[in-house]
Amino acid sequence: MLALRLPPEIETRLDELAKRTGRSKSYYAREAIIEYIGDLEDLYLAEERLIANRAGKSQSIPLEEVMKRYDVEG
Numbered sequence: 001m002l003a004l005r006l007p008p009e010i011e012t013r014l015d016e017l018a019k020r021t022g023r024s025k026s027y028y029a030r031e032a033i034i035e036y037i038g039d040l041e042d043l044y045l046a047e048e049r050l051i052a053n054r055a056g057k058s059q060s061i062p063l064e065e066v067m068k069r070y071d072v073e074g
Contacts, residue, residue: 004029 006014018025052058067074 014025014028017023017028049058053060064074066072
């Protein structure tokens with residue numbers, strides 16, 4: 001179970017969308033979270049990798065090498 005507070009203007013927009021489409025507000029909240037969580041995970045992973053790279057704990061691979069490795073034409 002999840003309870004969250006939304007800014008009044010977002011709550012109003014969500015309410016109106018639900019009324020217009022006949023779907024529940026929970027449906028749209030769930031869909032938005034499902035859509036957005038992957039982006040957030042990617043962002044945090046990229047930040048972790050950048051920090052590790054800058055700290056010398058990992059190395060980057062030049063784009064040309066990646067393209068050659070996976071036989072991609074540029």
